Amino acid sequence: MHLCPLPLGRYYILDRESGGMLGWIRQPVKDVFAGTDRSEWFSLYRDDGQVDDQTTINNIQRSAFRIHPVGPQGISQGCVTMTSKLAFDELRRSLRNMPGEILPSTGIKYFGVLDVLETLRGPND
DSSP: OOOOSOOSEEEEEEEOOOOSTTHHHHHHHHHHHHTSOGGGOEEEEEOSSSOSSEEEETTEEEEOOEEEEOOTTOOOSSSEEESOHHHHHHHHHHHHTSOOEEOTTTOOEEOEEEEEOOOOOOTTO
């Protein structure tokens, strides 16, 4: 089940890990059919007291938040999806050229943070 959009909060931008057991076999095949290269994507780990690829919002567990270019189907399932592959490539180059920092007590390198904030609507919205 996909619940959109990305929940409010602070997210660390990290390299995306491969897709679990036998992911090194399944991922390239899935990428061909999806028209994308998931090895270029970034993971978003929510700053929720746990350093992992999942979070719980209103008793609902969410996971696998990513930054990636839009695929051929033009859809997003709760990720930060760049509408232009060129824009994604530029963002990727910029982030990868940063020295990055280490998440405390983990040894995990991150390239920056993304703050997802509530949208304030004006009186005419």
